[in-house]
Amino acid sequence: VEPARTPSTSARERYADLVELVQKYRAAYYNDDAPLVSDAEFDRLYSELERIEALNPELVTNDSPTQVVGGDVSVAFAAVDHLTRMYSLEDVFSLAELEAWLRRAEASVEKRHGTAPQWLTELKIDGLAVNLLYRDGVLVRAATRGDGTTGEDITHNVATIKDIPQKLHGTGFPAEMEVRGEVYIASKDFAALNEQMVAAGRAPYANPRNTAAGSLRQKDPAETAKRPLSMYVHGIGAREGLETTSQSQTYAQLKEWGMPTSPYYKVLDTLEEVMGFIAHYGEHRHDLIHEIDGIVVKVDDFATQRELGHTSRVPRWSVAYKYPPEEVNTKLLDIRVNV
Ligand code: NAD
Secondary structure, three states, X not given: OOOOOOOOHHHHHHHHHHHHHHHHHHXXXXXXXXXXXXXXXXXXXXXXXHHHHHHOXXXXXXXXXXXXXXXXXXXXXXXXXXXXXXXXXXEXXXXXXXXXXXXXXXXXXXXXXXXXXXEEEEEEEOOEEEEEEEEOOEEEEEEEOOOOOEEEEOHHHHOOOOOOOOEOOOOOOOOEEEEEEEEEOOHHHHHHHHHHHHHOOOOOOOOHHHHHHHHHOOOOHHHHHOOOOEEEEEEEEEEEOOOOOEHHHHHHHHHHOOOOEOOOOEEEOOHHHHHHHHHHHHHOOOOOOOOEEEEEEEEOEHHXXXXXXXXXXXXXXXXXXXXXXXXXXXXXXXOEEEO
8 A cells, every 4th residue: 555645736636527527427327317438437437536545545535436325316206214324335346356355354254253254145236226114014115225325215116016015925024124125127028128119119228227227216106117127135224123143044034025035146155156156157147137247245144244344335244246348239229338
């Protein structure tokens, strides 16, 4: 690590330009569901911003894009506060970086407990995060992530998604529980939707992620109901009275209660197995139900998650590995796009 120094004028200028660009691109992506640049281009600018901050820590303010969860609350929706904060994920872009991250986390857990953690390894679904509040097994509210503290009330839109139960099945529900998941459009549903658009003489949608996000944030739930939205659970917030002690146990319990859990996740014991999982889905990423942009690795045990804690933006017990961007030809549009 280089020692902190007074940033040069050019570093300050580049930094100010980057902050402005990242904020503009985030607004287009999160608030308008209409990105102005590819994810790869966005990630490149964001990484440059992080590098400048690492070298010039005095530039970092509380509202720097690296310190906040991206996404505002649109005036089109009522604002709702989450019971517990929703976070983003720390991204790494190479296997070497991922391995270094996992080894550091493993060493820190081993120091406390004498044993390495188990890793819940799952797909990073390219969709939109939702927070579902269940009271005594009944869905009472659904919200977008927003800035992590406050999201948008999309309860009526979520009510149109068949995967999401309005009432859980079975018994023994906690008094209050926030289930977090990703709303997405399955690849085959996206293809069918675009065939319908083209048949009706309309322009096809550009990609499933932004279509899912735009569909979920419609003012009229009847519009949302026309879109083939699905969801998989990937987390839990407030959990008063929920007796599970790990993320994987929670998924099993939620599945029993009728929540949609992913068929792809695994609990793994070693880093070699985690790397194997990543290699496998790197090869098979287009054979899946939905699009992914990476893999998420999480410490499975809740007590260890709590010990490791969070930064202002991300949990310290989880990391997202992003696959390298690929260039593809979309069949319908026949234009080159980055995905
Ligand atoms: P992120 O997408 O890197 O990670 C956090 C999100 O991942 C969570 O909120 C959740 O919604 C999602 N997720 C999917 N599968 C998950 C799983 N299994 N477990 C946990 N979470 C899971 O972070 P972010 O802050 O939402 O946004 C950054 C991403 O958005 C980057 O991929 C970036 O490229 C993209 N982005 C693109 C633009 C653009 O202009 N193209 C602008 C802003 C952000």
